[in-house]
Amino acid sequence: MKIPLMKERKKTKQSTSGGVIIIFFIILVLVAVLTGGKSIRWSNIVNVLMQSTTIGLMAIGMTLVIIDRGIDLSVGGVAALSSAIGAILMTQHNVPWFLCILVMLVIGALVGLVNGMSIAILKMPAFICTMATLKITQGLAHYILNGKTIFGLPEIHAVFGQKNFLSIPVSVWMLGVFAAGGILLLKFFKFGRELYAMGGNPKAAWLSGINVRKNRIIIYVISGVMSSVAALIITSRIMCAQVSIGEGNELDAIASAVIGGVSMAGGEGGVAGAIIGTLVIVMINNGLNLMGISPYIQTAIKGFVIFLAIAMDVIRRRKELAD
Amino acid sequence: MEKDNEIVVHLDHVSKQFGGIYALSEVDFELRKEIHSIVGHNGAGKSTLVKILIGALKPDGGQICLHGKPVTFFSPRDAQNHKIAMVWQELANFQNLTITENLMMHRFAYKKSGRIDWKESHKRCRQYLERISLDIEPQTLMGDLPLAQQQLVEFAKALSYDPDVLILDEPTSALSFTEQEILYEKVRLIKSQGVAVIFISHKLEEVISLSDRITVLRDGKKVFTKNASELNKEQIVEGIVGKAAVKESKSADSRAVQSKDKILQAEELYVDRRLNKVSFDLQKGEILGLTGVSGSGITEVGQVLFGIERDYTGRLLLNGTLYEPGNPREAVDKGLGYVSKNRKEEGIIPGMSVGDNIILSTLKKISRAGWINRRQSRERIESIMETIDLKPRNPELAIGSLSGGNQQKGVIARWISKRVDVLILDEPTRGVDVGAIQKIYSLIKKLADEGISVIIISSEFEEIFDVCDRVIVLNKGSVAGEFEPVSSNWEDAFALAVK
Known part of the structure; x- marks a missing residue:
């Protein structure tokens, strides 16, 4: 009898992979060297963290969605629509501030609900469905703003984007709290286990009695709400609402998740990785700015780094498969 | 010419x-x-x-x-x-x-x-x-x-x-x-x-x-x-x-079915082209075999029972009350478990750990407001891995990296952990190495001894006669006969199945 080859037994890949941490440090050192240390001054670190908050929040929702083999392209549109409606309500209709905040969050939840129900119940492809809702929300936001920028948000609204708490910006605290929530949700809650199962093998998850439909709707609602929270921070930082809010954010959020080790094939990765992925993207932007490099080439450089990160990931995976 | x-x-x-x-x-x-x-x-x-x-x-x-x-x-x-x-x-x-x-x-x-x-x-x-x-x-x-x-x-x-x-x-x-x-x-x-x-x-x-x-x-x-x-x-x-083998005495390891309470009754199940008025019942703690050659409809019976195939007519009774599963989740809530014959596509979650695979359907029971009780989870996984002798005894490994036999044990363990009343196993030894087949069957016997009613769907006539208390043969979607393995030969069942 031939002795069967022992297969190398492997651990699962639900925690942050080493790959993204390595990339993070490479970029950190590289940027620090190239900017002559400017990038690692405290003020700049805080700046990078603040800039990471909006994409980071969106990346949290995106991570949940991608783990379930889906995608949410509507995050930027949701941020735009939330901002527009929130600003109009605050400045022109005398609605109490906290109620405006609530409305902004509800908008995110509603768009997420529409996405989730269309994808989970009508079985629409996530890519197409969320692309359509991106256009709908973006278009509505443009229509509401009518090309104008709306100023005059109440003083108190500055709390999310401009105030500090224990000498750390409130927005960074917010990202931290939601990221921690996401990590806990995936690791310690029934919901998280079921989500990985759904992404890892949808048919088997369904046959295990998991309520696939309900869970799927919930992740899109979470993704929508995260975008609305991001909208709170953006409008607070610039104290106005304008049409450019949220533009292109979906791709940065997806790139963050993928750089952070969340597999587009589903069932792998986590929130912590996605946040580090966001930091990588923002650090590159920030470093290029500090070096005074033309903003026109920055997009191409960012694209190149994303390309490299994903290539590394694919090669690593193939090696593991070959083992 | x-x-x-x-x-x-x-x-x-x-x-x-x-x-x-x-x-x-x-x-x-x-x-x-x-x-x-x-x-x-x-x-x-x-x-x-x-x-x-x-x-x-x-x-x-x-x-x-x-x-x-x-x-x-x-x-x-x-x-x-x-x-x-x-x-x-x-x-x-x-x-x-x-x-x-x-x-x-x-x-x-x-x-x-x-x-x-x-x-x-x-x-x-x-x-x-x-x-x-x-x-x-x-x-x-x-x-x-x-x-x-x-x-x-x-x-x-x-x-x-x-x-x-x-x-x-x-x-x-x-x-x-x-x-x-x-x-x-x-x-x-x-x-x-x-x-x-x-x-x-x-x-x-x-x-x-x-x-x-x-x-x-x-x-x-x-x-x-x-x-x-x-x-x-x-x-x-x-x-x-082959020449009908002399029947070995089976009395030594034949099990006494605990009671004659019917837990599940199927009446005239009909699925277009697949099943034609199939009726049977399942007793508590019994191992019932459903056997037939490919295309006989045995797989479809399991799919109807577990709410996968909903396009059927006929009646199902679970503990005497009407049972109409609309999807697998409803079947699971009613105390059924199902192991598909396609382990890779429909059984394991290959990238998840053995422990997570085992505990997947039990998460509700061991969590409060969605928060999983880690200690309870770990203890349950460990004790189940011990019971079913799953090797290596490490719940952290990705289940996809284990042998076929151990993967199958892991999938069965999902329902042991859930403590189901009725367990449906479709071709439980498919893709399982020869040495592990007996282990799977002794596990099934052990479960039945603990009061779980098991339906084994299989076209391995010899295996099914070894392990089941009662065997029903399906041919072209209809029941062709019923056998008590203690007093009959699998060869006769096979003859009915190919008639």
Whole structure:
């Protein structure tokens, strides 16, 4: 009898992979060297963290969605629509501030609900469905703003984007709290286990009695709400609402998740990785700015780094498969 | 007429072994211009023989001769070039393309400009279809055809390469009875055009009426090749299962079913084309076997019970009350568990850990407001891994990296953890290494002793007779008989299943 080859037994890949941490440090050192240390001054670190908050929040929702083999392209549109409606309500209709905040969050939840129900119940492809809702929300936001920028948000609204708490910006605290929530949700809650199962093998998850439909709707609602929270921070930082809010954010959020080790094939990765992925993207932007490099080439450089990160990931995976 | 007796293919004492076990042992097989059926039990060597013929496997010993000349096939392509064609059991066509596109894929007619000449391509395609008197428009989408016609188009495709040998692997398993008749007619037509046909089927009646000669394989050896006209079904069954073995006394390990309470009753289950008024009941703590050959409907029974197949009529009672599962989740909530025969696609979550796989359906029980009690989870996983002796005893490993047997234990453990009342196992030993099969079965017995009612769906007659308290045989979607393994032979059940 031939002795069967022992297969190398492997651990699962639900925690942050080493790959993204390595990339993070490479970029950190590289940027620090190239900017002559400017990038690692405290003020700049805080700046990078603040800039990471909006994409980071969106990346949290995106991570949940991608783990379930889906995608949410509507995050930027949701941020735009939330901002527009929130600003109009605050400045022109005398609605109490906290109620405006609530409305902004509800908008995110509603768009997420529409996405989730269309994808989970009508079985629409996530890519197409969320692309359509991106256009709908973006278009509505443009229509509401009518090309104008709306100023005059109440003083108190500055709390999310401009105030500090224990000498750390409130927005960074917010990202931290939601990221921690996401990590806990995936690791310690029934919901998280079921989500990985759904992404890892949808048919088997369904046959295990998991309520696939309900869970799927919930992740899109979470993704929508995260975008609305991001909208709170953006409008607070610039104290106005304008049409450019949220533009292109979906791709940065997806790139963050993928750089952070969340597999587009589903069932792998986590929130912590996605946040580090966001930091990588923002650090590159920030470093290029500090070096005074033309903003026109920055997009191409960012694209190149994303390309490299994903290539590394694919090669690593193939090696593991070959083992 | 003499030419009809020419030997087209001769497998001269061909052998093939896997890991020291002979899958095929010195089999001498002759194919003339005839319809030649190969029959045998699961694992008798049918598929090995076919794979050698089509160049997918290389024999360890013996020689393949084509028209009297020795040949060696290095790949399926080699065999194709030697005019050996096969129609697979599973259709491998393009549902989204037309018949012409399916048939003419590599050989469209072209105009001088390089564009595809559709008119000519359709015309050629129609000619191929007409060879087996198929009257279908070549522009029809493959997916718009009923399964039986798709099957026939596959025939036409295989024939269009002018094969000398055509191998048909269980072509009728998905067809209705009238469709089967049409298919037999086509097979005879193909033979009359001078093609040697190898027909593989479990259905002995069709084998006898269709074939010129029949070869029976058992345990990798040829039992006999005889003219179909000289054979009756009993002789073939005897060839397949061997001389009825003396019944060993089973009293020693026969289990007493705890009670006669009926936990599950199925009344006249009917699924179009698949099941025809199947009724049975399941007692508490009983191991019930549902057995039959492929296409008998055994898998469908499990799918109806677990809410996967919802398009059925008939009535299910669970503990005496009406039970109508709308989806697997409702079935799980009612205390049922199901292990699919497709472990990789529908059982394990390969990237998740063994522990997470085991605890997956029990998460509700061990969590409060969604927060999993880690200690409870760990203890439960550890104790279950101990009970089922899952190796290696490390709940952190990805289940996809374990052996087939241990993966299967992990999937069964999911329902042990859930403490289901009724466990449905479809082909629980498929893809499980020989050594682990007994372990799976002793685990099942242990579960039944603890009061779980088990339904084993399997076409492994011998195994199922070893482990079950009661066995129901399905044939063509209907109940063909019921057996008590203590006092009967699996060979009799097999005879009913292929009747």
